[in-house]
Each structure stands twice: as C-alpha cells, then as structure tokens.
Amino acid sequence: MGQQADNTKVETLDLDEMLSSLLFLTDAQWGLYAFSREPVRQKFSIPERIRLAQQAEECGRSFAGELNEKAAGRSMREYAEQMGITVEYLPIPGDGAQVLFAQFFPPNKIRIYDDCLNKAEQFLPVGNGIGINRREEIANILLSHELFHWLEEQNKNGIFTKQEKVQLWSIGPLKYSAPISCLGEIAAMAFTQELCGLSFSPYLLDVLLVYGYNPAAATNLYRGILRVAGNIALM
Amino acid sequence: MEIGIGILMLLAYAGLVVYTFKGGSIQIGFLIITVIYTALALIGNNFISSEAFLAANAGSVPANIVEAMTNVFQKGAESYGANLVNVMFGAWFGQVILETRIAETIIRKTVELDGDRPGLTMILLSIICTLIFSGIYGAGGVIAIGVIVLPILTSLGIPKAVALFSYIASVGAALFINPVQHNQWVTLFGIGDTYSYQQFFNWGIIALVIQIIILSIFSLIYLRKEKAYAWAAQTDVPSEEKPGKVPGIALLAPIIPVFLLYVFKIPVIAGFLIAGFFAMAVCGKMKRFKDTAYLFSKNFHDGVVDVAPFMGFLLTVGMFNAAAALAAPYLGILLNGVNLQSPLLVCALAGILAPLALFRGPLTLAGAGPATAKILTTIGFSSPFVLMVLGTTTLSMHISGCFTQSWTAWGIGYTKVPTNDWLKKSVPACWVFCIAILAYTFIVYGSTAF
Numbered sequence: 001m002g003q004q005a006d007n008t009k010v011e012t013l014d015l016d017e018m019l020s021s022l023l024f025l026t027d028a029q030w031g032l033y034a035f036s037r038e039p040v041r042q043k044f045s046i047p048e049r050i051r052l053a054q055q056a057e058e059c060g061r062s063f064a065g066e067l068n069e070k071a072a073g074r075s076m077r078e079y080a081e082q083m084g085i086t087v088e089y090l091p092i093p094g095d096g097a098q099v100l101f102a103q104f105f106p107p108n109k110i111r112i113y114d115d116c117l118n119k120a121e122q123f124l125p126v127g128n129g130i131g132i133n134r135r136e137e138i139a140n141i142l143l144s145h146e147l148f149h150w151l152e153e154q155n156k157n158g159i160f161t162k163q164e165k166v167q168l169w170s171i172g173p174l175k176y177s178a179p180i181s182c183l184g185e186i187a188a189m190a191f192t193q194e195l196c197g198l199s200f201s202p203y204l205l206d207v208l209l210v211y212g213y214n215p216a217a218a219t220n221l222y223r224g225i226l227r228v229a230g231n232i233a234l235m
Numbered sequence: 236m237e238i239g240i241g242i243l244m245l246l247a248y249a250g251l252v253v254y255t256f257k258g259g260s261i262q263i264g265f266l267i268i269t270v271i272y273t274a275l276a277l278i279g280n281n282f283i284s285s286e287a288f289l290a291a292n293a294g295s296v297p298a299n300i301v302e303a304m305t306n307v308f309q310k311g312a313e314s315y316g317a318n319l320v321n322v323m324f325g326a327w328f329g330q331v332i333l334e335t336r337i338a339e340t341i342i343r344k345t346v347e348l349d350g351d352r353p354g355l356t357m358i359l360l361s362i363i364c365t366l367i368f369s370g371i372y373g374a375g376g377v378i379a380i381g382v383i384v385l386p387i388l389t390s391l392g393i394p395k396a397v398a399l400f401s402y403i404a405s406v407g408a409a410l411f412i413n414p415v416q417h418n419q420w421v422t423l424f425g426i427g428d429t430y431s432y433q434q435f436f437n438w439g440i441i442a443l444v445i446q447i448i449i450l451s452i453f454s455l456i457y458l459r460k461e462k463a464y465a466w467a468a469q470t471d472v473p474s475e476e477k478p479g480k481v482p483g484i485a486l487l488a489p490i491i492p493v494f495l496l497y498v499f500k501i502p503v504i505a506g507f508l509i510a511g512f513f514a515m516a517v518c519g520k521m522k523r524f525k526d527t528a529y530l531f532s533k534n535f536h537d538g539v540v541d542v543a544p545f546m547g548f549l550l551t552v553g554m555f556n557a558a559a560a561l562a563a564p565y566l567g568i569l570l571n572g573v574n575l576q577s578p579l580l581v582c583a584l585a586g587i588l589a590p591l592a593l594f595r596g597p598l599t600l601a602g603a604g605p606a607t608a609k610i611l612t613t614i615g616f617s618s619p620f621v622l623m624v625l626g627t628t629t630l631s632m633h634i635s636g637c638f639t640q641s642w643t644a645w646g647i648g649y650t651k652v653p654t655n656d657w658l659k660k661s662v663p664a665c666w667v668f669c670i671a672i673l674a675y676t677f678i679v680y681g682s683t684a685f
C-alpha cells in the first residue's frame with residue numbers, strides 16, 4: 001500500500017531523459033528486472049538469474065532468426081494472419097480492471113490495446129533518444145512479443161522457456177519441478193528486439209507506456225528498474 | 236391492542252432494513268431501533284396491554300423505566316463484555332502472526348510449491364489463508380496478509396477481481412471455525428453455555444470445506460475464461476525480501492488456538508496467549524525481557540485499535556438484543572398466526588433470498604440480521620439452528636461477497652477493481668456457497684430446528 005500511496009507524491013522525471021538512460025542497461029540487467037516479478041525468484045542467486053536470462057535471450061533470438069527466414073519480407077501482421085492467428089485491436093481490455101498493453105490467448109488470438117499507444121504518442125517527444133516515433137512501431141513491438149508466446153505454445157515440448165525447470169520441493173524420492181515463467185517473457189523480449197531490429201530492450205516500453213497513464217508511476221517504476229539493475233554490482 | 240405495538244415494532248425493523256440497505260451506519264441504526272423497541276415496550280406495558288397479557292409474559296415486561304433502561308442499555312452492552320475480550324486477544328494474536336513474519340513466510344512457501352500453474356497456486360493460497368484466518372481475527376490481519384497475497388496472485392497473471400475474490404472468500408470460509416466468531420454468535424443468541432465450540436466446529440468445518448471446494452471450481456472457471464499471456468502496466472518493482480528467520484515449527488502457530496480449543500478444550504484466550512508467545516519465542520522476539528514487554532503491549536494496542544469500530548457495533552447489538560427481549564412478547568402475538576414452522580422452508584428461503592445479506596441487509600448477522608434472528612427464534616426455531624442458517628448467509632454472502640465489509644472495501648480500493656466487476660465475480664459464487672451450505676445444514680441439522 002505504501003508504494004502506491006507514494007506514487008502521488010513522487011516527483012516526475014522527464015520521459016525522454018528516463019528512456020535515454022535506460023538505453024544503457026545491459027541484457028543481464030533487464031534479466032534481473034524480469035526476475036524481480038518471478039514468483040519463485042528466491043530459488044535463484046543473482047548469477048543464476050543472469051545465466052538463465054542469457055539462455056532465454058539466446059532462445060528468443062534464434063526463434064527470431066528462423067522466423068525472419070520464414071516470413072521473408074512480409075509484415076509481422078501479415079505473417080501472423082497467415083499462420084491462422086487472429087489479431088484484434090481494441091482500445092482497452094473488456095473488464096477494464098487492469099491497464100494492459102497486449103495479450104495472447106492460446107491457441108491463436110492476439111489482442112493489442114491501442115489506448116496505451118494513443119497516450120504514448122501524445123507524450124513521446126519528436127527526435128527522442130530511442131528513435132521511436134510512430135505508434136505503428138510500438139504496436140509492432142507488442143505484436144512480436146505476443147507472437148513469441150504463440151511460438152512457445154507451438155513448440156511447448158522442445159523450447160527452452162518451457163523445458164527449463166526448477167525443483168520446487170521433494171518428499172523423499174518424490175520430486176516436483178516447474179517451469180520458470182519469467183523466462184518466457186525474457187525470451188519474448190529478446191525475440192522482439194531481434195525481429196524489430198531495436199537497439200534497446202523492449203522492456204523499456206514498460207516505462208514509456210505507463211507514462212501516458214501516470215507519469216509519477218512511470219518515474220517510480222524507472223527508479224525500481226535502476227534499483228534491481230544495481231544488483232549487478234553485487235556479483 | 237398489543238398487536239398494534241407489535242405492528243409498530245415490525246415497521247421499525249423494516250425501517251432498519253431499508254436504512255442499512257441505503258448504506259446507513261449500522262451502529263447508530265441499532266441504537267435507534269433499540270430506543271424505539273424499548274419505548275414501545277414501555278408504552279405497551281404501562282398503558283395498553285391487558286392484565287392477562289402482562290401476566291402471561293411476567294418477567295419479560297418491566298413497567299418501570301429505570302428497570303427497562305438498566306436491562307437494555309447497561310446490562311445489554313455489558314453482556315458483550317466477555318465477547319469483546321475475546322475479540323481483543325484475537326486481534327493481538329493476529330498482530331503477533333504478522334509481526335513475526337510467520338504469515339508472510341507461510342504464503343511465500345506456498346507459492347514456491349508451484350511456480351507455473353496460477354490456478355493451482357491460487358487454490359493452494361486460498362486453503363492456506365483459510366487456515367491462517369481460522370485462528371486470527373480482525374480487519375488488520377486481512378489487510379496485512381492481503382498486501383502479500385494479492386500482488387503474488389496478480390503477478391501470476393490472474394485478473395485482479397478474481398484474485399481478490401478468491402482471497403476474500405477464503406477469509407469468509409475461515410470464520411466458519413473461528414473461535415472468536417463462535418463466541419460472538421453464542422453471545423448474540425444467548426447460548427454460550429449450551430452451544431459449545433466443538434458443536435460449532437463440527438458444523439462449520441464441513442461448511443468451510445464446501446465453500447473452499449466451490450470457490451476452487453469458480454476460480455478455475457474464471458481463470459479458464461481469462462487465461463492469457465499478458466503484457467501489463469507495472470507501477471513498481473517488488474523489492475527483494477531477505478530470507479526470513481522464521482523456523483519451520485513457527486508456521487504452525489496460526490492454527491494452535493483452534494487446535495488447543497477443539498482437542499483439549501483449552502479456552503481460547505489461553506490458547507491465543509500460548510500460541511502468541513510460542514510464535515514470539517521461536518522467532519527470536521523474546522530475547523530480552525524489555526523487548527518482549529514492549530512488543531506485547533505494542534501488538535495489543537495495534538490489534539485493539541484495528542477492531543475498535545467493530546467493537547462499537549457489537550455493543551449496540553448487545554443493547555438491541557436486550558431491547559428485543561422486551562419486544563418479544565409483542566412480536567410473538569404478531570407471529571402467532573405465521574406458519575413458518577418448517578426448517579426446510581426456512582433453509583430454502585434463506586438460500587433463495589441469500590443476496591439480502593448484501594449491503595448489511597436482513598440476512599446478515601453483521602447487519603440487520605440480529606433482528607431477523609430474534610423473529611425466527613420467537614417463532615420457535617432453536618437458537619443453534621437459526622445461528623447456522625443466518626451464519627451461513629452472513630459468512631458466505633456478506634463477508635465473502637459484499638464490499639460493505641470493511642476489509643473487502645479495503646481490497647477493492649487497493650486493487651482498484653470496479654465495484655460492479657467485483658459483484659459480477661462474487662455474487663454468483665457466493666449464492667452457490669449459500670445454497671450448498673444451507674442444503675447441508677438442512678440435511679444434517681434439520682432435526683435440531685426446534
């Protein structure tokens with residue numbers, strides 16, 4: 001509760017300034033950010049998190065390479081539709097309970113919520129540090145990310161993000177392991193970065209898109225990202 | 236002519252129901268109806284009633300205003316004294332469980348049982364929360380554990396309304412075996428000596444299991460419809476918790492009072508003290524006498540402040556109960572002709588009309604329900620049976636599903652779930668809880684209805 005109440009009081013930083021400094025974060029630092037929301041994160045030390053994040057990134061990038069060949073010049077959207085995926089553009093999710101950017105509903109529906117795009121377009125300064133100017137570019141990033149989740153579901157039985165498991169408990173000889181859910185997100189981001197040829201991690205959109213709704217919350221998030229990124233110094 | 240007084244009393248009850256539905260303060264609502272009942276009874280006893288009526292109800296119809304005020308405002312409020320003491324110690328114990336980080340540790344360990352299946356994790360957490368709240372009492376505990384549980388559930392991709400409902404309904408289920416809840420209701424019905432905690436538990440544990448099973452089914456239905464990968468707005472980055480120094484044995488603390496009470500009949504306040512100091516000792520909070528003394532009084536203060544508004548409400552319910560005793564002879568003649576002598580009919584009506592427990596209505600004992608209870612017992616139903624019937628609608632509909640409950644109101648504010656979205660998720664499930672538990676109550680306890 002404290003955190004949320006603080007949002008209203010926290011000072012607001014300039015969007016372009018925040019985005020420009022986030023450009024300097026390494027993949028490993030974004031990996032730590034992804035792990036900060038992993039429910040079973042306490043099972044992993046910081047070096048382990050970085051190693052797993054690296055493997056997930058490789059997985060995402062290799063899928064991007066494959067897809068680039070298959071798609072052969074078509075736009076992401078055309079490709080998705082050819083694969084039988086329905087891509088819908090809605091202003092906000094039906095239940096309105098949460099601010100969402102995009103969703104993938106297995107087996108084959110992707111939704112992009114463009115309310116956040118309108119807001120981002122409004123705030124993003126021309127000639128900004130990340131070189132993104134058109135809402136279509138952001139929509140494409142969101143679409144690529146969700147497309148990776150579709151690939152994940154298609155390749156459930158072989159893909160690293162679903163196969164890498166962590167042992168959660170054991171009773172005598174009985175052992176239980178589960179996949180690590182943030183690895184799919186890390187891979188989806190690396191996949192998107194490769195596919196869209198971005199010079200930055202798409203995780204940066206977390207700050208950009210929240211800014212349109214609540215600049216103070218985006219500033220708070222930005223500070224949190226820098227905080228977990230700082231954990232790299234603990235290695 | 237006595238019937239005229241009875242009709243006026245019934246109108247006052249209807250007024251209370253309307254007032255509470257409209258969101259009026261139930262504390263002042265009960266105080267007002269108490270004054271009205273007392274005044275009407277005094278008028279009846281002094282000016283209207285026949286000698287025969289007065290003789291037939293000798294003992295419950297004081298003609299003396301001082302005697303009536305003593306019975307209602309003094310003894311009525313005092314009759315809840317013992318219960319309030321239980322509430323206070325329950326609140327203290329809740330603070331200890333939070334302060335020692337036992338609750339937090341239990342929840343983290345539960346989440347680590349399964350990393351990848353949100354539905355299963357949500358069900359496991361609802362079972363764990365039910366165990367925790369079987370022992371502790373008070374809005375503070377619900378809030379403090381909610382700030383741990385709710386972000387975990389939403390980070391698993393569970394929609395906020397579903398996560399919140401699963402949590403709140405688990406708390407509601409837990410109260411079916413909560414000793415403080417038992418104590419409060421036997422005080423309300425005046426059956427403290429005859430309806431033991433064991434009897435309450437034997438009924439309530441099945442009700443609890445029914446509610447948790449139905450809740451799990453609903454949770455899975457809600458999730459199936461909405462399961463998706465989502466890229467959602469984040470507003471902060473969770474901080475890295477340092478691994479707590481809570482030893483495994485401490486995790487049993489929340490259920491110790493219930494266990495001691497049920498198995499060894501150790502009274503609940505002693506149970507709270509044993510479990511509370513056990514928790515503090517094994518968590519290393521009792522290393523220095525001075526710190527122990529400070530923590531004991533700080534936790535007691537924080538716990539009691541947390542339940543203070545609720546205690547204020549209970550005190551006016553105590554007065555109302557005493558006034559209702561004065562009113563009973565008049566309401567009794569009014570209900571003479573009513574043929575509601577069927578436990579099946581009462582259970583069926585309570586099930587069908589269960590949403591009347593929402594918004595502090597006539598079917599919740601934490602709303603206008605104590606007045607309904609009085610009417611039902613006046614008709615001739617046994618107090619334990621009415622307790623079970625109205626207890627079900629109270630816990631399974633009001634406490635589990637309505638945002639007029641203090642901690643639910645907090646949860647809605649905290650998660651920013653729109654209230655209509657909340658009601659769409661909660662009411663259908665709560666209605667099914669009520670119908671299933673009332674059916675069970677009728678089948679097993681229908682024979683104890685009179």
Ligand SMILES: [Zn+2]
Pocket residue numbers: 145149184185188464465466
């Ligand atoms: Zn994703």
